Amino acid sequence: DLGAMLGLLELATTNRSGAQIGQIMAVTGPMNGQLGLLSGLQSIDYRAAILGSLPVVDRTDDPWNSSGPVLTTLVVSTEPADYGVEILGDVQAMIANWSDLLVQDLQADGAGDGLRTFSFSQFSEGANANLGKEIGTLTSAALLLLAIILWFNFRSVRDTAFVTSLTVLAILATYGLSGWLQFFGVNMVFNAAMNSIPVLLLAIGVDYGLHVVIRIREELNLIDSKDDIERATLRDFSYEARQVAVRRGTVLTSIALVIAIFTDMVGFLSFRFSSLSFLQVFGTVIAIGLFLVYLLSITALPALMLMFPPKKLKLEKASSIEIGPIANGLARLSATPLKVGVIAVVLLAPMFIGFQQLEVGFDQRDQFDEEVPVVGDFLLLSDEFQNSRSPLYVVVDVEVFTPDGYAAWLAAEQVLLESPDVSGAPSGLWNLLAEAQVRDSTLNGLMSQLDDTNQSTWDELATYMLETPEGRELSSSVLASDGQQTVLSFQAETLDWQATIDLNQRMIDSLESAEEGLEGDANLRVGGRSLILAQTTSDVADSAIMSTGIVAVVILMMLVGIHSVRQRDVVQGMSRGFVSWIPLMMVVVWVYGLMGFTGYQINSQTVTIGALSLGLGVDYAVHFSIRLEEEVEHNPFADPHHWVANASATTGRAMWMAALTTAGGFAVLNLSSLLPLRLFGQAFVVAIALALLSSLVILPAFYARFLKTDAQRYISAMNEEE
Template sequence: GTYSGLQNIDHRSNIIATMPAEDKQSPWESDGPILISLVVSTDPENYENAEIIGDVQQRIVDWADASLVEMKNSTDDENLRVFSFSAFQYEQNANIGKEIGILTSLALLFLTVLLYIKFRSVRDTAYVIGLTILAIAATYGAAGIFRLTFNAAMNSIPILLLAIGVDYGIHVVTRIREVMQDIERNNPQGRTTLKDFDNELRLKAIRSGAVLTSAALVIAIFTDMVGFLSFRLSSQMFLVNFGTVIALGLFAIYVLSISLLPALMTALPSKALPLEKSGAMNETKLTNAIGQMAEHKPALVILVALVLSLPMAYGMSSLEVGFDTVDQFDDSLEVVQDFLMIAEEFQSSPTPLYVVLEGNILSAEGVLAYNIAIETLSNTEGVTGVPTGLWDTLESERGKNSVLDNLLSNLTTSEGFDQLEAYLLENSSGRDLVDLLLYTDGQQTIISFQANTLDWQATVDFEEALSESLEDASSSVEGTFSMELSGRALILAQISADVAISAITSTAIVAFTILFVLIVIQFVRTQSITQAVLRGGVIWIPLITVVMWVYGIMGLAGYQLNSQTVTIGALALGLGVDYAVHYVIRLEEEVEMHPQKTVAQWTSKTTATTGRAMLGAAISTAGGFAILNLSGLLPLRLFGQVFIVAISLAMVSSVTLLPTLYGPFLRHDAKQLLADETEQE
């Protein structure tokens, strides 16, 4: 009875399981540390006045800290440490919140200074920054209304919205100032500053600039929103919420940029800023060189793009998904250091892994299935410690419970198992013993074990091999039994796979949405399906090239797709189409105003005006994301670096490859306009 049950407990294995992994072969030579594990419930129902998991985590943290002080006082051992997963999550989340606040403040300061240098006006700088902050506040408010849960993937949202808001603001303000310069240039009245324009002309310039800019912005914002909302197709809720919040933020920024920003500029008088200092619009040697290249060296530009694409294609093929646990944490925190020590020294996962055994658990066949599952785990490379579950718990408790001891001693017949089942499922004392291990119908139990799950790829390989072994083991048991793996680390591995799928899905949806929108725009303009498809496709090619280059550089540099960089394809396309549409619309405007000129002249003028605004927007956006390099979290740093590359490539592609490819259509439009003018004469 009691004594035979105690003798069946493998005390040696339980003791060795507390030692570091490398000491288990020679336990007598171990010099520590020793790991003692306790299971603590995190169900709010088990705590008074605890409504959410955060309340429970706070209480566990307080209890663990108090216990550590008590143990140190009673043992005089200052090397004692207490680790709890509640403390780990609590402190990690608090640190992330603090860090994002600091990084957002730095980005806000940097962008404010950059905008002032660009605008040379405190008023216009305050308009753009203020409206962007208002849009961010509206985004968080809407997220709260829709009860969207914030997660680690959302850490970059404030900086992303700041950068894009400033980007849109630069386009709007710069274009309005350009229209005012054109008014004075075409009808000289001695107006030397922005303040010299009367209200009627200022209102005309603001309306014209806002309308001209909104065409490109609406395309960019629509495609961006479609891309981010495509994350709602993901099975991972953190990606669903992330995409929804970003879409809400972009919509808020767009609405404020084309409505409230022009309204503020209309309501309040402009600063007496000299026109020549309100924004450089003059052509330079560089803009002329870009124009000459677009007209006279298109083959060379295309050849260079193709040559650069070859190594990028190789880089794309080597790009991998990475969701390694160790990369998600800030190792400057003591609790994170404890976590890493446990994972490395003891080869343990931060939370247990589980085998979920389903079938008639409280039967002779159930005991056999349980033992086979334990044996399978014990024989699997990578499993550390001693797997434990229902029957181990019952054996360890029988020495303190005479009723249980008698029941376990009579498991030689089916009636004995029926009596044990009635005690464990219907008796309150019996239920308390197995509440966390046995489901209320007696058809499901869990076996907990530990394994090293820091490396994402190793976890995937481990899960595949063990799942196959468990499937074979369950088929060897008489009766209907199943053995499935579960656990937090395995869920993270599944997330990694879904991250890859979401990256491909979102990028593909955005890409083809952009192509469709570009074709529709060109059809409205040309009233020709053939011209619409050709023109839309030509504008689309540089955008896809940029995405390929971005992913290629990530692959060549050893970067991985994770919860942050998964969005880079959609973002690169969104910003790329913003730049491309701004640039193409301005090229077409130049052709309409000066059909007698050449591709080189149209390109040079467009680059000198719209290109400058694009450069300012690119610098501000890249600068905002450069702040992420100060983060203590590797995924955020990588996201900032990759986004800078994406913005730079989108900018360069728009002013070099795009006018080269679009040149024949510009000549066609100019020829048509000149023919129409000749007929009218």
């Protein structure tokens, strides 16, 4: 036993004279140094380190006959300053290139084809490259599909090109402006959640443009019906007539669009209150994009339609206003508000149950495309070796270089060694010192003389570790500069969100139990990037609730405001605003309820579904309610059936088209390799359909009594004029 031999060597100088001690030390000194080195080497758990390089399933059965794969770990600095660059991305590119060259060199020296390297620099480079390709694929598919849908609506390549090109221009401007914001210090780092941004802006931007074009054509049709000039096509209108139609159509459409865009922007900007960086960036970029799309839709699009002569398209094809069976059916439903209300409430009841079943889901595995080789290697590390994307840590807050500090470190290490969740051997300060003392004679002498009853021996070691270049170079990664904190790093599987939450709680409980057995005032706690991400994921649900709530309140206030201004009566404005608001809230409950019933989860993408449903829903609601009031103004002597049927055949038709284009755009997300994006596309298609149906079915039934009041007011005004 090396410890016993070292003890005998120390006893050799007991009760000896100075001269004798000198003679004895001349012989035992070198022996003591060599035995001390061997003792330090024996304290290192090489077996645990070897087992940590094997798959988890092989570590307990017959590890020495494992068929692999075998993991060899190298530690490489990623500090930009060490490479003479300023950007981390440049360092990652260098390491990824070096890793590829390493494999080529090893294979040239005889290594098999099964040899490959993995680093998080390679992971970042490979995943981001695939991310960029997918954005291009999804955006191109969405653009093609939406262009086809627009052409079938417009029957004009020119108008289709106007809408799509302006929307693409708005998207490019969005990314350009985001880049400038990043340049000026606003965090706008690209992330996986932003994959859906071009598709989302395309779908909504085309929706805005479609409303503008359809309304301008309706105004042209109205002009044609009021004068005696015979026109067969859109090109037969004079420049002056087109100017009137463009101005009136743009103004009337912009009233609804400004409410929709404002509420959407407020909803997305509310993500700035989130503690999750990706949500903050996602919300800000979307808000910028929506504003630019709106701006171009009500400025550049009408200008282009006025500057260039329209296609020789027959008027009946350009803007057909025919009251068909669907419009008549919707009008008949509006006459039975009680029936519609009861059905809506009955449908809401089970949705509350589904809403309660809705869960937060943020598994990192879902964010990756397993077909990318480097991503496959990352998942192999997690599945076979239970390694996390970044190390986890136990933080020990204590005066490190004291007997109590060492005892606290040993207690933390014991917790990790006994935990079934921990993969491989943990590593910390005292592991590093045990390995380094073999190479450093000064450190070896300081380590060998440590005595729990003599604090000065610990102080000498602290001075060496904290005040010498050699000590700081060795310990800076695990030891605070004031010697009051140290960390132990370890690995555990953290891809599954709920499993990571459970792991975090188990580690907290174990460390608290170990802390209670310590005599000093040490504090043991667990940390790490993966645990922080899992802990803050609950903020996704909070962000969903907050953004939906903010948008709901803003929408209510704006609906009340716009109706109060239009009616010049606050009481009427509050009544109409609230009635218009109720169907929108039903949509939110239906959407979240259906997500709960069908097993959809709140994740990085679907977190926005509530705010988006309200934003598009209010667009439809304002368009339709204003059109209903316009129909009453044009013909106050008619009945609600006539008003609702006419509104359904005109604005309702445009809403159907807009919903189709928006749903088509989001349906493209089903082509994504990322599960959250696919779920987002599916959920939003459902949300669009529900928002449209609520505006066409529920809103007219509740709004009919206001239309009768308007008709009576117009008739009274006409009688007074006579």
